[in-house]
Amino acid sequence: MGIRYAISDLAVPDKAESMPGRMPHNRRIAKRLLLMLVLGLLVGLGCAGPLNSLSTTNYVPGDTFRDCDVCPVMVVVSEGKFTMGTPVSEPKSENRERPRHDVTISRRFAMGIFEITFDEWDACVEAKGCNNYLPDDERWGRGKRPVIYVNWHDADAYVEWLSQVTGEDYRLPSEAEWEFSARAGTATAYSFGNDEGDLCLFANSADASLNAGKDEGYLPLDCNDGFGTETAPVGSFKPNPYGIYDVHGNVWEWVADCWNDTYAGAPSDGSAWTEGSCNQRVLRSASWVDARGGSLRSGHRGRIDVSMRSNNLGFRVARTIEQ
Ligand SMILES: [Ca+2]
Ligand SMILES: [Ca+2]
Numbered sequence: 011m012g013i014r015y016a017i018s019d020l021a022v023p024d025k026a027e028s029m030p031g032r033m034p035h036n037r038r039i040a041k042r043l044l045l046m047l048v049l050g051l052l053v054g055l056g057c058a059g060p061l062n063s064l065s066t067t068n069y070v071p072g073d074t075f076r077d078c079d080v081c082p083v084m085v086v087v088s089e090g091k092f093t094m095g096t097p098v099s100e101p102k103s104e105n106r107e108r109p110r111h112d113v114t115i116s117r118r119f120a121m122g123i124f125e126i127t128f129d130e131w132d133a134c135v136e137a138k139g140c141n142n143y144l145p146d147d148e149r150w151g152r153g154k155r156p157v158i159y160v161n162w163h164d165a166d167a168y169v170e171w172l173s174q175v176t177g178e179d180y181r182l183p184s185e186a187e188w189e190f191s192a193r194a195g196t197a198t199a200y201s202f203g204n205d206e207g208d209l210c211l212f213a214n215s216a217d218a219s220l221n222a223g224k225d226e227g228y229l230p231l232d233c234n235d236g237f238g239t240e241t242a243p244v245g246s247f248k249p250n251p252y253g254i255y256d257v258h259g260n261v262w263e264w265v266a267d268c269w270n271d272t273y274a275g276a277p278s279d280g281s282a283w284t285e286g287s288c289n290q291r292v293l294r295s296a297s298w299v300d301a302r303g304g305s306l307r308s309g310h311r312g313r314i315d316v317s318m319r320s321n322n323l324g325f326r327v328a329r330t331i332e333q
Pocket of ligand 1 (some may be wrong): 214215216217219220235236237238298
Protein backbone atom coordinates (compact mmCIF):
# COMPACT_ATOMS: atom_id res chain seq x y z
CA MET A 11 0.00 0.00 0.00
CA GLY A 12 1.04 3.59 -0.22
CA ILE A 13 1.66 6.40 2.14
CA ARG A 14 -1.68 6.18 3.89
CA TYR A 15 -0.72 2.75 5.13
CA ALA A 16 2.57 4.09 6.34
CA ILE A 17 1.45 7.26 8.02
CA SER A 18 -2.06 6.69 9.22
CA ASP A 19 -1.11 3.73 11.33
CA LEU A 20 1.95 5.11 13.02
CA ALA A 21 1.61 8.87 12.88
CA VAL A 22 1.48 10.53 16.25
CA PRO A 23 -0.22 13.83 17.10
CA ASP A 24 1.64 16.86 15.85
CA LYS A 25 3.46 17.79 19.02
CA ALA A 26 5.85 19.96 17.10
CA GLU A 27 3.40 22.86 16.95
CA SER A 28 4.55 23.96 20.40
CA MET A 29 7.30 26.50 20.03
CA PRO A 30 10.17 27.19 22.44
CA GLY A 31 9.17 29.31 25.40
CA ARG A 32 9.94 32.99 25.41
CA MET A 33 13.18 33.92 27.09
CA PRO A 34 13.95 37.10 29.12
CA HIS A 35 14.31 40.29 27.07
CA ASN A 36 18.08 40.78 27.57
CA ARG A 37 18.78 37.22 26.66
CA ARG A 38 16.61 37.56 23.59
CA ILE A 39 18.64 40.57 22.44
CA ALA A 40 21.91 38.78 23.15
CA LYS A 41 20.75 35.72 21.28
CA ARG A 42 19.54 37.83 18.38
CA LEU A 43 22.95 39.51 18.12
CA LEU A 44 24.61 36.11 18.24
CA LEU A 45 22.35 34.78 15.52
CA MET A 46 23.06 37.83 13.36
CA LEU A 47 26.76 37.18 13.85
CA VAL A 48 26.33 33.55 12.90
CA LEU A 49 24.31 34.46 9.83
CA GLY A 50 26.91 37.04 8.87
CA LEU A 51 29.62 34.45 9.12
CA LEU A 52 27.57 32.03 7.07
CA VAL A 53 26.98 34.51 4.31
CA GLY A 54 30.42 36.07 4.46
CA LEU A 55 32.58 33.03 4.94
CA GLY A 56 30.97 29.61 4.91
CA CYS A 57 28.83 30.29 1.90
CA ALA A 58 31.54 32.01 -0.10
CA GLY A 59 31.49 29.21 -2.61
CA PRO A 60 31.82 25.50 -3.24
CA LEU A 61 34.31 23.51 -1.22
CA ASN A 62 36.53 23.02 -4.21
CA SER A 63 37.77 25.65 -6.58
CA LEU A 64 35.76 24.63 -9.60
CA SER A 65 32.98 26.90 -10.66
CA THR A 66 29.59 25.26 -10.62
CA THR A 67 29.40 24.98 -14.38
CA ASN A 68 32.57 22.90 -14.40
CA TYR A 69 31.08 20.24 -12.19
CA VAL A 70 30.84 16.86 -13.81
CA PRO A 71 28.45 14.04 -12.88
CA GLY A 72 29.54 12.34 -9.71
CA ASP A 73 31.22 15.41 -8.21
CA THR A 74 30.07 16.21 -4.71
CA PHE A 75 30.03 19.68 -3.20
CA ARG A 76 28.57 21.76 -0.44
CA ASP A 77 27.77 25.45 -0.84
CA CYS A 78 28.33 26.35 2.83
CA ASP A 79 29.34 24.72 6.09
CA VAL A 80 25.76 23.99 7.11
CA CYS A 81 24.52 23.23 3.61
CA PRO A 82 23.58 19.74 2.45
CA VAL A 83 26.12 17.68 0.50
CA MET A 84 25.09 17.50 -3.14
CA VAL A 85 26.08 15.22 -6.00
CA VAL A 86 26.03 16.28 -9.63
CA VAL A 87 23.62 14.18 -11.68
CA SER A 88 24.08 13.92 -15.42
CA GLU A 89 21.53 14.97 -17.96
CA GLY A 90 19.96 11.92 -19.56
CA LYS A 91 16.95 10.01 -20.71
CA PHE A 92 15.14 7.31 -18.78
CA THR A 93 11.88 5.43 -18.65
CA MET A 94 9.82 6.64 -15.72
CA GLY A 95 7.32 4.34 -14.06
CA THR A 96 7.03 0.60 -13.76
CA PRO A 97 5.90 -2.23 -16.04
CA VAL A 98 2.86 -4.32 -15.17
CA SER A 99 5.22 -7.26 -14.81
CA GLU A 100 6.96 -5.70 -11.80
CA PRO A 101 5.67 -7.42 -8.66
CA LYS A 102 3.66 -5.15 -6.35
CA SER A 103 3.59 -2.32 -8.89
CA GLU A 104 0.48 -0.18 -9.15
CA ASN A 105 -1.41 1.61 -11.89
CA ARG A 106 -0.47 4.94 -10.38
CA GLU A 107 3.09 4.20 -11.60
CA ARG A 108 1.91 4.01 -15.20
CA PRO A 109 1.86 4.65 -18.08
CA ARG A 110 5.59 4.22 -18.34
CA HIS A 111 6.95 7.09 -20.34
CA ASP A 112 10.27 8.42 -21.55
CA VAL A 113 11.63 11.48 -19.77
CA THR A 114 14.51 13.54 -21.08
CA ILE A 115 16.43 15.61 -18.55
CA SER A 116 18.38 17.99 -20.70
CA ARG A 117 20.54 19.67 -18.05
CA ARG A 118 22.77 18.50 -15.26
CA PHE A 119 21.49 19.20 -11.80
CA ALA A 120 22.52 18.39 -8.24
CA MET A 121 20.76 16.13 -5.79
CA GLY A 122 21.24 15.91 -2.04
CA ILE A 123 23.03 12.68 -1.22
CA PHE A 124 21.22 12.56 2.13
CA GLU A 125 17.80 13.40 3.43
CA ILE A 126 17.86 16.82 5.13
CA THR A 127 18.99 16.32 8.71
CA PHE A 128 17.97 17.91 11.97
CA ASP A 129 21.41 19.59 12.05
CA GLU A 130 20.68 21.22 8.71
CA TRP A 131 17.14 22.17 9.63
CA ASP A 132 18.14 23.58 12.99
CA ALA A 133 20.86 25.69 11.32
CA CYS A 134 18.11 27.25 9.24
CA VAL A 135 16.13 28.09 12.37
CA GLU A 136 19.24 29.44 14.10
CA ALA A 137 19.71 31.78 11.14
CA LYS A 138 16.11 33.01 11.45
CA GLY A 139 14.82 30.95 8.56
CA CYS A 140 12.29 28.10 8.42
CA ASN A 141 9.65 30.14 10.23
CA ASN A 142 11.35 29.48 13.58
CA TYR A 143 9.79 26.02 13.54
CA LEU A 144 11.58 23.35 15.54
CA PRO A 145 10.14 19.94 14.67
CA ASP A 146 9.85 17.29 17.34
CA ASP A 147 12.37 14.45 17.16
CA GLU A 148 10.43 11.75 19.02
CA ARG A 149 13.41 11.64 21.40
CA TRP A 150 15.25 9.59 18.78
CA GLY A 151 17.85 12.34 18.65
CA ARG A 152 18.51 15.23 16.25
CA GLY A 153 21.97 15.60 14.69
CA LYS A 154 22.31 13.40 11.62
CA ARG A 155 18.85 11.88 11.85
CA PRO A 156 16.56 13.06 9.06
CA VAL A 157 14.32 15.92 10.02
CA ILE A 158 10.74 14.72 10.54
CA TYR A 159 7.40 16.41 11.16
CA VAL A 160 7.94 18.71 8.19
CA ASN A 161 5.10 19.37 5.79
CA TRP A 162 5.41 20.49 2.19
CA HIS A 163 5.35 24.17 3.14
CA ASP A 164 8.06 23.60 5.75
CA ALA A 165 10.25 21.96 3.12
CA ASP A 166 9.57 24.88 0.79
CA ALA A 167 10.62 27.33 3.51
CA TYR A 168 13.91 25.48 3.92
CA VAL A 169 14.82 25.59 0.23
CA GLU A 170 13.87 29.26 0.11
CA TRP A 171 16.25 29.99 2.99
CA LEU A 172 18.99 27.86 1.47
CA SER A 173 18.66 29.69 -1.81
CA GLN A 174 18.89 33.04 -0.04
CA VAL A 175 22.05 32.28 1.90
CA THR A 176 23.86 30.61 -0.99
CA GLY A 177 22.61 32.65 -3.91
CA GLU A 178 21.88 29.39 -5.71
CA ASP A 179 18.63 27.84 -6.91
CA TYR A 180 17.76 25.21 -4.32
CA ARG A 181 14.38 23.58 -4.63
CA LEU A 182 12.50 20.38 -4.04
CA PRO A 183 13.32 17.87 -6.79
CA SER A 184 10.73 17.18 -9.42
CA GLU A 185 9.27 13.71 -9.24
CA ALA A 186 11.11 12.86 -12.47
CA GLU A 187 14.43 14.10 -11.09
CA TRP A 188 13.83 12.10 -7.95
CA GLU A 189 13.12 8.85 -9.81
CA PHE A 190 15.97 9.44 -12.27
CA SER A 191 18.37 9.92 -9.35
CA ALA A 192 16.99 7.04 -7.33
CA ARG A 193 17.10 4.57 -10.20
CA ALA A 194 20.60 5.73 -11.05
CA GLY A 195 20.57 3.96 -14.40
CA THR A 196 18.75 0.87 -13.15
CA ALA A 197 15.36 -0.40 -14.28
CA THR A 198 14.92 -2.97 -11.52
CA ALA A 199 12.46 -2.73 -8.65
CA TYR A 200 15.17 -1.34 -6.39
CA SER A 201 18.37 0.50 -7.21
CA PHE A 202 20.23 -2.60 -6.02
CA GLY A 203 18.22 -5.20 -7.96
CA ASN A 204 14.96 -7.04 -7.50
CA ASP A 205 15.55 -8.95 -4.26
CA GLU A 206 13.72 -7.35 -1.35
CA GLY A 207 15.76 -9.64 0.87
CA ASP A 208 18.63 -7.20 0.33
CA LEU A 209 16.66 -4.27 1.70
CA CYS A 210 18.33 -4.49 5.09
CA LEU A 211 21.64 -3.53 3.46
CA PHE A 212 20.24 -0.50 1.70
CA ALA A 213 17.31 0.77 3.71
CA ASN A 214 15.94 1.46 7.12
CA SER A 215 12.63 -0.30 6.62
CA ALA A 216 10.15 -2.29 8.67
CA ASP A 217 12.65 -4.99 9.46
CA ALA A 218 12.49 -7.79 11.99
CA SER A 219 13.36 -5.36 14.78
CA LEU A 220 10.23 -3.28 14.24
CA ASN A 221 8.34 -4.87 17.07
CA ALA A 222 5.72 -2.18 17.11
CA GLY A 223 4.37 -3.17 13.74
CA LYS A 224 4.19 -6.90 14.11
CA ASP A 225 0.77 -6.90 15.66
CA GLU A 226 -0.58 -4.42 13.16
CA GLY A 227 -0.04 -6.31 9.94
CA TYR A 228 3.09 -4.53 8.82
CA LEU A 229 4.70 -7.65 7.36
CA PRO A 230 8.21 -6.79 8.50
CA LEU A 231 11.17 -8.28 6.71
CA ASP A 232 12.95 -11.31 8.08
CA CYS A 233 16.29 -9.53 8.21
CA ASN A 234 17.40 -7.02 10.83
CA ASP A 235 18.61 -3.59 9.73
CA GLY A 236 19.51 -2.44 13.22
CA PHE A 237 16.86 0.27 13.56
CA GLY A 238 13.44 -0.53 14.99
CA THR A 239 10.75 2.03 15.68
CA GLU A 240 12.90 4.98 14.69
CA THR A 241 14.70 6.74 11.89
CA ALA A 242 18.36 5.96 11.25
CA PRO A 243 21.07 8.61 10.93
CA VAL A 244 21.31 9.46 7.24
CA GLY A 245 23.89 7.45 5.31
CA SER A 246 23.71 4.46 7.66
CA PHE A 247 23.12 2.10 4.72
CA LYS A 248 24.68 1.46 1.34
CA PRO A 249 24.10 4.17 -1.30
CA ASN A 250 22.68 3.69 -4.77
CA PRO A 251 24.94 3.71 -7.86
CA TYR A 252 24.96 7.53 -7.92
CA GLY A 253 26.16 7.71 -4.32
CA ILE A 254 22.76 8.78 -3.00
CA TYR A 255 21.61 7.35 0.33
CA ASP A 256 18.25 6.31 1.70
CA VAL A 257 16.37 6.47 -1.60
CA HIS A 258 14.60 3.43 -0.20
CA GLY A 259 13.18 3.91 3.27
CA ASN A 260 14.15 5.87 6.37
CA VAL A 261 11.78 8.77 5.68
CA TRP A 262 9.36 9.52 2.86
CA GLU A 263 10.50 12.49 0.80
CA TRP A 264 8.42 15.36 -0.49
CA VAL A 265 8.90 16.32 -4.13
CA ALA A 266 7.61 19.36 -5.96
CA ASP A 267 4.85 17.75 -8.01
CA CYS A 268 1.11 17.97 -7.48
CA TRP A 269 -0.66 14.64 -7.21
CA ASN A 270 -2.11 12.98 -10.30
CA ASP A 271 -3.60 9.50 -10.20
CA THR A 272 -1.54 8.26 -13.16
CA TYR A 273 1.23 9.54 -15.42
CA ALA A 274 -1.19 10.23 -18.27
CA GLY A 275 -0.29 13.75 -19.40
CA ALA A 276 2.85 14.00 -17.26
CA PRO A 277 5.73 16.26 -18.43
CA SER A 278 8.43 14.52 -20.45
CA ASP A 279 11.18 17.10 -19.84
CA GLY A 280 11.94 16.33 -16.20
CA SER A 281 10.08 19.34 -14.86
CA ALA A 282 7.67 19.20 -11.95
CA TRP A 283 4.01 18.57 -12.76
CA THR A 284 2.34 21.63 -11.30
CA GLU A 285 -1.19 20.79 -12.37
CA GLY A 286 -3.53 18.32 -10.73
CA SER A 287 -4.49 17.90 -7.09
CA CYS A 288 -2.08 20.45 -5.68
CA ASN A 289 -3.37 20.25 -2.12
CA GLN A 290 -1.70 16.86 -2.20
CA ARG A 291 1.92 16.47 -3.24
CA VAL A 292 3.88 13.44 -4.25
CA LEU A 293 6.03 11.51 -1.79
CA ARG A 294 8.76 9.06 -2.74
CA SER A 295 11.04 6.47 -1.09
CA ALA A 296 8.75 5.13 1.67
CA SER A 297 10.06 4.91 5.21
CA TRP A 298 11.15 2.95 8.26
CA VAL A 299 7.51 1.83 8.58
CA ASP A 300 7.38 0.11 5.20
CA ALA A 301 8.65 -3.26 4.02
CA ARG A 302 6.81 -5.87 2.00
CA GLY A 303 3.95 -3.73 0.74
CA GLY A 304 5.98 -2.67 -2.28
CA SER A 305 6.28 1.01 -1.40
CA LEU A 306 10.07 0.88 -1.05
CA ARG A 307 10.47 0.21 -4.78
CA SER A 308 12.14 2.88 -6.95
CA GLY A 309 8.95 3.46 -8.94
CA HIS A 310 6.46 3.66 -6.10
CA ARG A 311 4.53 6.90 -5.56
CA GLY A 312 2.84 8.09 -2.41
CA ARG A 313 0.77 11.19 -1.78
CA ILE A 314 -0.49 13.17 1.13
CA ASP A 315 -1.95 16.54 2.04
CA VAL A 316 0.55 19.39 1.89
CA SER A 317 -0.12 20.25 5.55
CA MET A 318 0.71 16.77 6.86
CA ARG A 319 3.51 16.38 9.38
CA SER A 320 4.53 12.93 10.50
CA ASN A 321 7.34 11.00 12.13
CA ASN A 322 8.22 9.19 8.91
CA LEU A 323 8.08 12.13 6.51
CA GLY A 324 11.01 14.36 5.47
CA PHE A 325 12.65 15.54 2.26
CA ARG A 326 15.86 16.04 0.32
CA VAL A 327 16.76 18.97 -1.89
CA ALA A 328 17.85 19.51 -5.48
CA ARG A 329 19.85 22.38 -6.93
CA THR A 330 19.90 23.83 -10.39
CA ILE A 331 23.33 23.81 -12.02
CA GLU A 332 22.56 24.72 -15.60
CA GLN A 333 19.70 27.07 -16.32
CA1 LIG B 1 14.30 -0.65 10.45
CA1 LIG C 1 14.18 8.16 2.13
